[in-house]
Amino acid sequence: MISEKMKPFTSGSSAIRAMFEEGKRLATIYGKENVYDFSLGNPSVPAPSSVTEAIVDIAKNTDPCFLHGYTSNSGYEDVREALADTINKKYVTKFSLSNFILTTGAAAALNIIFRCILDNGDEVIAFAPFFGEYKNYVSLYDGKLVTVKPDYNTFMPDMDDFESKINEKTRAVIINSPNNPTGVIYPEETIIKISGIMDTAQKKYGKPIYLISDEPYRQLVYTGADVPFVTKYYDNSFVAYSYSKALSLPGERIGYVLVNNTIDGYDEMINALTVANRIMGFVNAPSLMQRVIGVCMDETADLEVYEKNRNRLYDMLTSLGFEMAMPDGAFYMFPKSLIEDDVEFCTAAKEFRLLLVPGSTFGTPGYFRIAYCVSPETIENSYESFKKLTLKYRGETK
Amino acid sequence: MISEKMKPFTSGSSAIRAMFEEGKRLATIYGKENVYDFSLGNPSVPAPSSVTEAIVDIAKNTDPCFLHGYTSNSGYEDVREALADTINKKYVTKFSLSNFILTTGAAAALNIIFRCILDNGDEVIAFAPFFGEYKNYVSLYDGKLVTVKPDYNTFMPDMDDFESKINEKTRAVIINSPNNPTGVIYPEETIIKISGIMDTAQKKYGKPIYLISDEPYRQLVYTGADVPFVTKYYDNSFVAYSYSKALSLPGERIGYVLVNNTIDGYDEMINALTVANRIMGFVNAPSLMQRVIGVCMDETADLEVYEKNRNRLYDMLTSLGFEMAMPDGAFYMFPKSLIEDDVEFCTAAKEFRLLLVPGSTFGTPGYFRIAYCVSPETIENSYESFKKLTLKYRGETK
Numbered sequence: 001m002i003s004e005k006m007k008p009f010t011s012g013s014s015a016i017r018a019m020f021e022e023g024k025r026l027a028t029i030y031g032k033e034n035v036y037d038f039s040l041g042n043p044s045v046p047a048p049s050s051v052t053e054a055i056v057d058i059a060k061n062t063d064p065c066f067l068h069g070y071t072s073n074s075g076y077e078d079v080r081e082a083l084a085d086t087i088n089k090k091y092v093t094k095f096s097l098s099n100f101i102l103t104t105g106a107a108a109a110l111n112i113i114f115r116c117i118l119d120n121g122d123e124v125i126a127f128a129p130f131f132g133e134y135k136n137y138v139s140l141y142d143g144k145l146v147t148v149k150p151d152y153n154t155f156m157p158d159m160d161d162f163e164s165k166i167n168e169k170t171r172a173v174i175i176n177s178p179n180n181p182t183g184v185i186y187p188e189e190t191i192i193k194i195s196g197i198m199d200t201a202q203k204k205y206g207k208p209i210y211l212i213s214d215e216p217y218r219q220l221v222y223t224g225a226d227v228p229f230v231t232k233y234y235d236n237s238f239v240a241y242s243y244s245k246a247l248s249l250p251g252e253r254i255g256y257v258l259v260n261n262t263i264d265g266y267d268e269m270i271n272a273l274t275v276a277n278r279i280m281g282f283v284n285a286p287s288l289m290q291r292v293i294g295v296c297m298d299e300t301a302d303l304e305v306y307e308k309n310r311n312r313l314y315d316m317l318t319s320l321g322f323e324m325a326m327p328d329g330a331f332y333m334f335p336k337s338l339i340e341d342d343v344e345f346c347t348a349a350k351e352f353r354l355l356l357v358p359g360s361t362f363g364t365p366g367y368f369r370i371a372y373c374v375s376p377e378t379i380e381n382s383y384e385s386f387k388k389l390t391l392k393y394r395g396e397t398k
Numbered sequence: 399m400i401s402e403k404m405k406p407f408t409s410g411s412s413a414i415r416a417m418f419e420e421g422k423r424l425a426t427i428y429g430k431e432n433v434y435d436f437s438l439g440n441p442s443v444p445a446p447s448s449v450t451e452a453i454v455d456i457a458k459n460t461d462p463c464f465l466h467g468y469t470s471n472s473g474y475e476d477v478r479e480a481l482a483d484t485i486n487k488k489y490v491t492k493f494s495l496s497n498f499i500l501t502t503g504a505a506a507a508l509n510i511i512f513r514c515i516l517d518n519g520d521e522v523i524a525f526a527p528f529f530g531e532y533k534n535y536v537s538l539y540d541g542k543l544v545t546v547k548p549d550y551n552t553f554m555p556d557m558d559d560f561e562s563k564i565n566e567k568t569r570a571v572i573i574n575s576p577n578n579p580t581g582v583i584y585p586e587e588t589i590i591k592i593s594g595i596m597d598t599a600q601k602k603y604g605k606p607i608y609l610i611s612d613e614p615y616r617q618l619v620y621t622g623a624d625v626p627f628v629t630k631y632y633d634n635s636f637v638a639y640s641y642s643k644a645l646s647l648p649g650e651r652i653g654y655v656l657v658n659n660t661i662d663g664y665d666e667m668i669n670a671l672t673v674a675n676r677i678m679g680f681v682n683a684p685s686l687m688q689r690v691i692g693v694c695m696d697e698t699a700d701l702e703v704y705e706k707n708r709n710r711l712y713d714m715l716t717s718l719g720f721e722m723a724m725p726d727g728a729f730y731m732f733p734k735s736l737i738e739d740d741v742e743f744c745t746a747a748k749e750f751r752l753l754l755v756p757g758s759t760f761g762t763p764g765y766f767r768i769a770y771c772v773s774p775e776t777i778e779n780s781y782e783s784f785k786k787l788t789l790k791y792r793g794e795t796k
Contacts, residue, residue: 001606001663002670003517005539009677010670017471046462055457055686064444068647073415104502104651104680111679119401121486136677140513141403190682208399249466251685265399272400272408278415279407279534281509282502286684287649288453393756 011134015361016040016132019346024354030353036382038370039332043248045301045373051247054295058288071287073278074270075102079294083256086297091229099261101273102285102293104253106216106242110137110174112276113238113257115235116269117210118143122171127157129334129362131180131214131384143171147363155182155325155334159193166201172210173198173225177227178217181362181369182334183310183327185221189227195234202236208264211237215330216255217330219246219300222307225328235262243293245331248301254289306331309372313379320390331373334359338393342368346394352385400722407534414530417744421753428751434780436768437753439578439729441646443699443771452693454704455752456686469685471676472668473500473654479631481654484695489627497659499671500683500691502651502743504614504640508535510674511636511655511793514667515608516541522568525555527732527760542570545761553580553723555731557591564599568606571596571608575625578613579760579767581708581725583619586626593632600634606662615728617644617698620705623726633660641691643729652687667686675693681752704729707770711777714770716722718788729771732757736791740766746790750783 002010019039026035058067074080087095103109118124118141126134128147134188138145148162166173175194177186186194195211213230218241221227230237242255263269277284284290310333314326317335324335337345342358342365349356353388359367366381372379390396400408417437456465472478474561478495485493501507516522516539524532526545536543546560564571575584584592593609600607603651611628615637619625628635640653660698661667675682682688712724715733722733735743740756740763747754747766757765770777787793 001661002514002666003520005517006514006670006674010666010673020468020472040468042463044463047466051466052457052462056454059450059453059457064450064646065440065442068445068449068649070418070438070440070648072419104684107681108679116400116404119403122401135679137679141401142675242522248462250468251466251682253681253684263399268400268408272404275408276404279531279538280678281506281535281678283505283651284649286502286651286687288686289684343567 109240129364178329409771507638527762
């Protein structure tokens with residue numbers, strides 16, 4: 001009874017979300033501590049206490065009509081101004097409040113961008129492996145996601161494949177660094193190469209091609225590596241940001257779109273994004289959380305836990321014979337599946353109460369994702385299960 | 399540089415939002431107290447103190463990882479269960495948690511419904527005057543809004559016109575009672591007539607036609623009038639609800655979709671709405687606000703203020719010669735414009751620092767909307783401006 005247009009989205013559904021629901025089901029049977037749920041990027045580190053303090057302080061000391069009232073569709077002016085200041089200081093940029101539209105998280109940010117730039121049949125290029133929702137986000141606006149294969153040793157984009165895929169239908173390129181699901185960070189030279197190829201294509205086809213940088217993991221970096229700020233390298237660029245991971249607030253739905261000063265048709269684009277935010281039903285980012293961000297935008301949750309998890313899990317899995325790139329950021333690992341069929345592999349893992357997500361969800365079969373935003377105990381306790389899983393397929397570990 | 403598909407939405411934009419921004423501009427020039435801003439349905443009554451207490455208590459005493467983490471895409475199970483209980487008690491219905499999907503307000507609720515039911519060219523019928531955003535919401539999914547004229551004395555739907563407009567392309571009918579912008583409430587006989595016409599059409603065309611009841615003003619009733627619960631009258635029905643007005647939380651974006659038990663393809667519809675909520679970028683309704691609703695769902699802000707405003711404004715405007723139906727609910731009045739061109743009339747009103755919204759925004763030219771969710775002082779102080787506006791066009795009052 002649902003629309004024909006909606007059907008493809010429901011049949012695909014989300015393997016990640018299905019695992020999340022499966023995890024809750026298994027937890028009621030075996031007890032939460034006996035299920036090793038590595039399925040969802042739901043932060044295990046609490047929001048910093050300053051967030052709780054800000055919520056309490058703001059709720060107690062702000063006129064409720066102002067605090068809970070409609071804001072401008074792009075968000076409170078003072079919060080956006082503070083945001084511009086903090087970004088300018090940190091990244092040596094020149095933004096003002098008008099560059100920012102506060103959104104209900106990065107998912108909303110990407111949806112309003114795609115709504116504003118895509119016409120039927122337009123192509124958006126993503127570099128595999130990529131967050132599976134990109135395909136849905138693009139398809140919702142009748143666009144087509146085109147994928148570029150990685151160098152499987154480094155999980156950097158294969159630039160030859162990228163050059164062969166960019167064409168007159170390409171409307172945008174989306175990157176995600178630190179990356180979900182591999183944890184790799186694109187260094188400056190990669191951003192310069194991507195920008196160069198895009199710029200050549202813009203000139204060749206005589207039309208803008210937008211670079212969209214999806215950056216929910218910008219603060220989650222373990223190696224001191226620099227995450228280049230894309231607006232410095234490419235004029236027609238957007239940043240989609242979320243506080244979900246840095247401040248451990250994924251359920252609150254708060255983030256922003258940053259529109260580069262040098263984007264073609266800046267005013268028209270800002271206006272379109274603002275209208276889209278309204279009519280698509282977001283209206284404005286949740287108002288109390290906007291004000292909390294106004295106070296806490298420079299803070300992060302205690303991200304060291306993730307680094308410790310990363311190190312322990314990497315040691316544990318490589319000792320069992322798993323192969324993977326060491327992640328520099330985010331809280332994901334993307335090891336090679338022990339059998340070719342990654343879906344079958346992840347289904348088998350459930351026998352041992354291990355919840356993993358198949359690589360095919362990220363456009364990269366033969367691998368699987370581990371979200372290590374879990375407690376250190378979950379990692380320790382999962383060892384026996386990973387060992388059993390290895391023995392099932394290899395008869396030995398390593 | 400924006401997409402061709404987005405252009406019609408930005409050129410139309412929102413007259414209501416434009417007035418809201420204009421109000422903020424005038425306030426900086428003349429002082430907030432000298433601008434009579436009747437443009438936006440932004441509640442003037444604070445959220446009840448129990449909301450502030452709930453925010454503080456929940457923030458202080460809940461594990462932040464749980465409180466601010468992702469919830470199921472349809473919302474916390476316990477909150478939806480409490481919601482089902484409270485609705486069942488109040489309206490003698492038989493819903494369970496699975497009937498409810500928590501959303502970021504009614505705007506999101508309507509967007510996910512339209513996404514899930516509309517295919518290209520499908521028609522949605524609305525009864526004029528109607529909330530102008532309906533046209534956008536329907537157009538976003540390539541549907542067409544078809545409008546039915548009212549009886550101009552009562553602002554009830556003209557049933558003959560409705561019967562002439564419903565056809566094989568009709569996919570849904572949307573009602574909004576208490577109504578924005580007229581404040582009228584559809585009595586049971588009107589709901590029965592609408593349902594009857596829809597049922598006949600369903601049989602004639604052999605396909606479901608959905609009734610969508612947009613109910614953000616359900617609690618705002620001044621006459622003791624009953625607002626019929628549509629699921630009792632029509633099988634293929636949805637309710638879109640928001641706490642924006644009842645709890646004065648419009649900026650927080652919290653509401654729900656209620657899917658009737660008897661809807662065709664219930665499971666498929668629930669699944670589709672849940673997926674739509676995720677992929678369209680809402681992901682889940684803001685998590686802290688979900689929990690606040692869990693505690694405060696049976697409360698309301700002090701709505702008596704609106705009734706007093708209604709009475710005072712009605713007396714004031716009728717004494718000046720304005721003609722209108724006495725509103726029974728919501729916080730809007732919809733008087734006749736003093737000249738045929740309602741846009742010109744509202745533009746002229748700005749001279750006197752009166753911010754009003756043209757009736758054409760609601761598909762009903764020749765009228766204008768007053769949102770009386772303002773302070774009683776604003777109403778008193780606006781008298782001279784309304785008088786000057788009347789004198790401008792009539793040379794006399796009454």
